[in-house]
Amino acid sequence: MLAGRRAVISTALCPPSKHNAATGLRTIFASILRVAGIHGNSAEGSTSGDTPLASKGPYASKLKTRTVIRFDGPDVLNFLQGLITNDVKKFEDSPSGGTSPPSVNASILYHPPMYTAMLNSQGRFLYDLFLYKPNVEEEKLDRTGSGPGESRNAPVLLADVDSAVAVELVTYLKKHILRKKVQVHDISEDLSVWQYYGGKLAEHPSNTTESEGGAIGYGGTKDESASSSVLVNDNQWRWYKDPRLSTLGLRGLFSKHTPPPLVEANTEVEEDYYLLWRLEQGVAEGSTEIPKGEAIPLEYNLAGLNAISFDKGCYVGQELVARTHHRGVIRKRLMPLSFTDTNGKEAQAAVAVGAEVLDKRIGKKVGKVSTVLGPRALGMIRLESAREGNNQLCIENQHDILVKAVRPKWWPQAWGHEHEGLVANSA
Numbered sequence: 001m002l003a004g005r006r007a008v009i010s011t012a013l014c015p016p017s018k019h020n021a022a023t024g025l026r027t028i029f030a031s032i033l034r035v036a037g038i039h040g041n042s043a044e045g046s047t048s049g050d051t052p053l054a055s056k057g058p059y060a061s062k063l064k065t066r067t068v069i070r071f072d073g074p075d076v077l078n079f080l081q082g083l084i085t086n087d088v089k090k091f092e093d094s095p096s097g098g099t100s101p102p103s104v105n106a107s108i109l110y111h112p113p114m115y116t117a118m119l120n121s122q123g124r125f126l127y128d129l130f131l132y133k134p135n136v137e138e139e140k141l142d143r144t145g146s147g148p149g150e151s152r153n154a155p156v157l158l159a160d161v162d163s164a165v166a167v168e169l170v171t172y173l174k175k176h177i178l179r180k181k182v183q184v185h186d187i188s189e190d191l192s193v194w195q196y197y198g199g200k201l202a203e204h205p206s207n208t209t210e211s212e213g214g215a216i217g218y219g220g221t222k223d224e225s226a227s228s229s230v231l232v233n234d235n236q237w238r239w240y241k242d243p244r245l246s247t248l249g250l251r252g253l254f255s256k257h258t259p260p261p262l263v264e265a266n267t268e269v270e271e272d273y274y275l276l277w278r279l280e281q282g283v284a285e286g287s288t289e290i291p292k293g294e295a296i297p298l299e300y301n302l303a304g305l306n307a308i309s310f311d312k313g314c315y316v317g318q319e320l321v322a323r324t325h326h327r328g329v330i331r332k333r334l335m336p337l338s339f340t341d342t343n344g345k346e347a348q349a350a351v352a353v354g355a356e357v358l359d360k361r362i363g364k365k366v367g368k369v370s371t372v373l374g375p376r377a378l379g380m381i382r383l384e385s386a387r388e389g390n391n392q393l394c395i396e397n398q399h400d401i402l403v404k405a406v407r408p409k410w411w412p413q414a415w416g417h418e419h420e421g422l423v424a425n426s427a
Contacts, residue, residue: 060268061269071155083317095110
């Protein structure tokens with residue numbers, strides 16, 4: 001089992017022992033920036049939303065830090081409803097995604113995936129999950145394109161979860177099953193998690209994939225069936241728009257033995273590119289980047305990432321989430337960070353996870369770094385000190401390392417202004 005994202009970031013990226021850790025991180029980050037087309041010495045590339053990565057790609061990455069588990073049994077939805085922050089009963093509604101006209105290997109209708117979390121009884125984060133409802137064969141055409149296929153034993157739900165805690169999560173779920181008719185299995189030997197991101201997908205994920213599929217049509221017209229087929233492989237696994245943010249691109253589960261559609265040799269890159277992309281968007285993922293048993297969900301922006309329903313019934317940890325939401329004041333949030341030296345050059349491999357951020361104007365600690373890749377990072381920062389124009393943030397005991405906190409474009413306008421009397425209804 002992997003040791004977690006912090007270990008992956010801080011140690012697994014390092015080259016052989018003849019190089020030190022700092023050199024390893026610097027070399028890998030430099031190679032990512034070089035391929036992505038990022039040049040220059042300033043931290044301007046980390047202004048979330050307008051990054052050089054947004055003008056390159058799209059890229060595809062197999063997410064080795066994610067594992068796929070399967071839920072079976074008639075009580076799956078009722079079972080999960082009492083454990084997760086989102087409303088899993090939405091999977092009982094009519095599918096809201098659609099393919100028109102359908103293609104042979106694409107479902108006529110499908111359920112978009114759902115992002116959600118599990119909390120402990122004190123309302124602190126435990127695990128995050130992406131839930132997928134597979135389509136049954138009756139919802140697809142057969143191989144001739146003339147009618148429904150035959151029914152198969154499809155799972156009720158699939159989920160991709162943090163590999164570092166996958167075994168622990170399955171054990172946790174089984175402890176809560178009791179007499180419910182639910183089965184949970186790790187099927188990571190069969191399926192992998194992929195992310196498709198960057199380039200035009202940063203703003204218009206659906207339009208980009210439609211145009212790629214439409215190129216298969218005749219006479220320069222857009223072929224909707226081809227647009228559907230390009231998202232789905234022969235095993236009927238498909239790409240979905242990331243349920244958190246459209247800027248994060250597409251996400252999907254695919255057979256370990258068959259390459260996903262849209263992925264060509266020159267577009268597949270290491271997962272570190274995806275990590276850099278998330279850092280620049282201000283999105284944490286997994287039980288290490290979102291510290292297990294410690295993180296308050298709203299401070300990690302999970303409501304803005306569509307992970308929390310405030311209309312569903314009770315679930316474990318709901319009380320704290322609801323109270324914080326209705327109080328309407330979040331004084332610190334997870335934000336993208338970038339590090340420079342006093343000359344404005346990017347500070348490569350200079351900051352470690354857990355480093356404290358100091359506001360020199362008031363002489364107090366105002367945040368902590370939680371995830372690092374080269375000069376990019378995520379950190380929990382007090383919003384009052386993260387206001388635009390504050391150039392007095394630095395790393396404690398490293399005053400020559402300056403910190404820039406970036407407000408992501410996708411944040412609701414009210415976030416960060418609660419202290420001015422604006423209620424964060426979307427907190």
